[in-house]
Amino acid sequence: MINAAIIAIGDELLIGETINTNSAWLGQELTSLGINVNSSVTISDNQEQIIGTISKLSEINDIIITTGGLGPTKDDITKKAIASHFGVDLIEDQKTKLHLLNYFKRRGRVITDIHLEQALIPSCAVALDNSVGTAPGIFIKHSNKLYFNLPGVPREMKSIFQENINFIINDYKSLITEDFFIYKTIYTTGIVESEIAKRISYLDDENDTIKFAYLPSYSGVRIRLGILNSELKIIENILADVESKVRQHLYSYVIEEEKPLNEAFQEYLISNRWNIAVAESCTGGALGKLLTELSGSSKIFEGGFIVYSNKAKQELLNVQKSTLENFGAVSEQTAMELANNCRLKLKTDFGLSITGIAGPNGGTKEKPVGTVWIGISDSKETKAIKFVFLKNRDANRELSKFTALSLLYRKLKYNIEL
Amino acid sequence: MINAAIIAIGDELLIGETINTNSAWLGQELTSLGINVNSSVTISDNQEQIIGTISKLSEINDIIITTGGLGPTKDDITKKAIASHFGVDLIEDQKTKLHLLNYFKRRGRVITDIHLEQALIPSCAVALDNSVGTAPGIFIKHSNKLYFNLPGVPREMKSIFQENINFIINDYKSLITEDFFIYKTIYTTGIVESEIAKRISYLDDENDTIKFAYLPSYSGVRIRLGILNSELKIIENILADVESKVRQHLYSYVIEEEKPLNEAFQEYLISNRWNIAVAESCTGGALGKLLTELSGSSKIFEGGFIVYSNKAKQELLNVQKSTLENFGAVSEQTAMELANNCRLKLKTDFGLSITGIAGPNGGTKEKPVGTVWIGISDSKETKAIKFVFLKNRDANRELSKFTALSLLYRKLKYNIEL
Numbered sequence: 001m002i003n004a005a006i007i008a009i010g011d012e013l014l015i016g017e018t019i020n021t022n023s024a025w026l027g028q029e030l031t032s033l034g035i036n037v038n039s040s041v042t043i044s045d046n047q048e049q050i051i052g053t054i055s056k057l058s059e060i061n062d063i064i065i066t067t068g069g070l071g072p073t074k075d076d077i078t079k080k081a082i083a084s085h086f087g088v089d090l091i092e093d094q095k096t097k098l099h100l101l102n103y104f105k106r107r108g109r110v111i112t113d114i115h116l117e118q119a120l121i122p123s124c125a126v127a128l129d130n131s132v133g134t135a136p137g138i139f140i141k142h143s144n145k146l147y148f149n150l151p152g153v154p155r156e157m158k159s160i161f162q163e164n165i166n167f168i169i170n171d172y173k174s175l176i177t178e179d180f181f182i183y184k185t186i187y188t189t190g191i192v193e194s195e196i197a198k199r200i201s202y203l204d205d206e207n208d209t210i211k212f213a214y215l216p217s218y219s220g221v222r223i224r225l226g227i228l229n230s231e232l233k234i235i236e237n238i239l240a241d242v243e244s245k246v247r248q249h250l251y252s253y254v255i256e257e258e259k260p261l262n263e264a265f266q267e268y269l270i271s272n273r274w275n276i277a278v279a280e281s282c283t284g285g286a287l288g289k290l291l292t293e294l295s296g297s298s299k300i301f302e303g304g305f306i307v308y309s310n311k312a313k314q315e316l317l318n319v320q321k322s323t324l325e326n327f328g329a330v331s332e333q334t335a336m337e338l339a340n341n342c343r344l345k346l347k348t349d350f351g352l353s354i355t356g357i358a359g360p361n362g363g364t365k366e367k368p369v370g371t372v373w374i375g376i377s378d379s380k381e382t383k384a385i386k387f388v389f390l391k392n393r394d395a396n397r398e399l400s401k402f403t404a405l406s407l408l409y410r411k412l413k414y415n416i417e418l
Numbered sequence: 419m420i421n422a423a424i425i426a427i428g429d430e431l432l433i434g435e436t437i438n439t440n441s442a443w444l445g446q447e448l449t450s451l452g453i454n455v456n457s458s459v460t461i462s463d464n465q466e467q468i469i470g471t472i473s474k475l476s477e478i479n480d481i482i483i484t485t486g487g488l489g490p491t492k493d494d495i496t497k498k499a500i501a502s503h504f505g506v507d508l509i510e511d512q513k514t515k516l517h518l519l520n521y522f523k524r525r526g527r528v529i530t531d532i533h534l535e536q537a538l539i540p541s542c543a544v545a546l547d548n549s550v551g552t553a554p555g556i557f558i559k560h561s562n563k564l565y566f567n568l569p570g571v572p573r574e575m576k577s578i579f580q581e582n583i584n585f586i587i588n589d590y591k592s593l594i595t596e597d598f599f600i601y602k603t604i605y606t607t608g609i610v611e612s613e614i615a616k617r618i619s620y621l622d623d624e625n626d627t628i629k630f631a632y633l634p635s636y637s638g639v640r641i642r643l644g645i646l647n648s649e650l651k652i653i654e655n656i657l658a659d660v661e662s663k664v665r666q667h668l669y670s671y672v673i674e675e676e677k678p679l680n681e682a683f684q685e686y687l688i689s690n691r692w693n694i695a696v697a698e699s700c701t702g703g704a705l706g707k708l709l710t711e712l713s714g715s716s717k718i719f720e721g722g723f724i725v726y727s728n729k730a731k732q733e734l735l736n737v738q739k740s741t742l743e744n745f746g747a748v749s750e751q752t753a754m755e756l757a758n759n760c761r762l763k764l765k766t767d768f769g770l771s772i773t774g775i776a777g778p779n780g781g782t783k784e785k786p787v788g789t790v791w792i793g794i795s796d797s798k799e800t801k802a803i804k805f806v807f808l809k810n811r812d813a814n815r816e817l818s819k820f821t822a823l824s825l826l827y828r829k830l831k832y833n834i835e836l
Contacts, residue, residue, distance in 0.1 A: 016446030284710025288703025
């Protein structure tokens with residue numbers, strides 16, 4: 001098994017000003033390359049701590065990747081720490097210098113000494129091209145271990161990884177014959193973790209070779225079955241058997257496309273040439289944003305209405321004044337009018353509406369914070385379903401958008417009763 | 419200085435299936451309590467690794483907080499590891515058991531043995547109430563160090579921290595007299611990191627007692643000035659002086675409210691009793707979602723139109739057919755019609771529109787991927803400004819929504835010329 005450690009460098013990560021998304025992304029990439037991510041550490045912009053952490057982690061890992069601290073400002077000290085760790089000097093990399101000069105010329109900007117410092121790399125290192133920014137990645141091979149230093153800006157980090165590092169790691173792998181971890185993930189939607197456990201935990205008990213993990217998120221629970229590749233031949237049949245049992249037990253909750261809900265939804269609608277319009281109140285555009293996250297979404301998404309105020313509900317989507325007066329903006333009737341009218345206005349196959357009390361204010365005894373009506377409309381019928389989610393505004397908005405998508409997906413796919 | 423370490427437990431974090439937001443949140447809370455977050459580590463659901471990491475980190479830290487692995491499923495093994503680390507057994511906590519029984523009764527659900535296992539805690543521990551879920555937090559005080567084990571579900575983790583742990587830590591602090599780190603953050607918008615460095619890096623060079631950090635994000639760059647509290651009296655004047663110079667150099671780019679852009683924007687519009695409508699094409703609702711993220715947003719946000727298709731642009735917002743034919747959907751003219759017409763339809767003070775090519779497809783030589791027009795309209799004038807952002811869809815959508823907000827904020831606040 002090839003082991004890797006990820007080191008994220010930056011006080012902003014430790015004190016929580018920035019959420020570390022890089023380590024998760026790298027973990028995903030390394031896992032998909034069959035590398036075992038053994039530890040992931042976040043440390044301060046502190047030369048001593050950087051050197052100490054690299055030393056310690058390189059004892060038990062074959063690949064060390066750092067992110068952060070390669071920028072043009074003074075708090076970026078990763079390169080100096082790396083050079084010091086390997087006992088070498090920083091030297092100017094001519095290819096990177098040329099890249100920097102061209103990068104600034106193309107943009108009509110004047111290059112300064114600060115920028116040119118980005119061409120300095122440890123003398124034992126190779127510079128990795130950064131096609132979307134100025135700081136190059138740094139690659140050092142030492143004692144048959146691989147060291148990579150990447151910028152902290154996610155798109156630069158990703159671009160350098162995708163254009164360089166995965167090839168280097170694949171080469172490295174081909175020289176080593178060991179076990180690799182492999183995971184199989186089953187995506188579900190519309191069912192909670194404890195209900196899943198009730199249905200399938202006996203399979204977990206029965207199968208020692210397979211490691212079960214349950215990963216809840218707002219869009220649904222993923223079930224991950226983990227195995228060690230060297231045993232693959234022995235347990236191939238067991239795995240297939242377990243997987244098929246899990247799918248049977250969770251039938252109408254399984255995302256058949258084996259993808260996150262929004263990807264599966266888009267794929268399914270495209271394959272049926274269906275399209276959709278939305279009407280959003282408390283989510284304020286979050287459902288539309290979700291539906292347009294993927295390339296190709298114009299094939300299924302026509303547009304929608306953000307009807308945040310009552311005035312907007314009446315003027316943009318003709319919700320009846322009497323409906324608002326008699327039942328309120330958060331009601332079955334309003335959700336149905338919104339879903340039906342957005343569908344009719346945009347002449348789509350489906351209309352999906354969300355109206356609720358996201359909180360923290362606005363709740364009443366009858367309609368507490370977390371009360372959300374989701375409306376679904378097609379040419380045959382319009383229905384609305386009530387949910388009472390949580391006390392937290394963000395959570396209620398996230399749950400609302402994913403539940404709307406989940407309901408329509410499961411209605412279309414498995415013909416569930418609303 | 420009181421040092422803390424955060425340990426996030428879970429294979430899903432290491433392999434990147436889930437992004438670790440807990441550690442950032444905890445880092446923020448601890449920092450605001452004056453605690454120095456010394457390291458943040460992510461490790462596997464592996465008993466040996468959990469015990470080893472806790473042992474190692476407790477050598478150099480006063481507070482150890484773990485998240486994850488307290489759930490009802492079999493892969494959740496944190497409690498066993500903790501008990502083993504302290505050489506004690508797991509015992510049933512009566513208060514937690516009662517809480518569990520009530521929790522299930524209130525929801526009309528049947529409690530199972532799996533759920534009741536959540537009442538087991540190490541015999542040397544105190545259970546911390548979980549008011550939003552079933553797994554209690556665990557608190558152990560040992561050799562004058564504090565150990566906390568929290569569930570991995572963010573809202574449960576946060577609730578236990580806010581209702582229990584910050585009080586425990588404050589008590590602990592009051593018994594110890596040491597230095598605390600303090601940070602001062604200056605928020606900017608509309609200016610890049612290297613331009614900021616050009617203007618103020620001399621201040622960084624001049625002031626050794628103050629640590630400068632530049633934190634770029636899509637909404638702008640935050641500048642953080644860091645100091646050690648014990649020296650506060652000596653450098654109070656220096657800090658005030660440096661901060662005021664930074665503000666001068668970056669005048670019309672500074673967010674005066676000292677808050678993230680969207681919070682400052684909402685506060686500023688509320689104080690002027692202004693409201694806004696949006697029209698979004700490539701962002702698909704992201705701007706509306708951003709504008710409704712905070713409680714109280716109904717005071718400034720009326721609603722909007724998600725005009726993803728050309729049909730939607732024409733039918734919902736009366737964009738002229740000739741405009742689309744002669745100039746295209748991504749054009750100054752279309753952006754202006756969208757901004758103006760959404761403002762008129764919803765009778766708001768301002769209309770903000772976004773139309774662009776988010777990518778990865780749809781670019782041409784004249785309008786490459788990343789081309790975005792942002793329209794701003796009020797009763798006096800309607801203008802549109804062109805940007806050419808990046809090649810990445812997510813980045814283009816994020817940059818579009820924040821740039822739209824940044825432009826309107828700076829136009830209103832500093833009267834910048836569009």
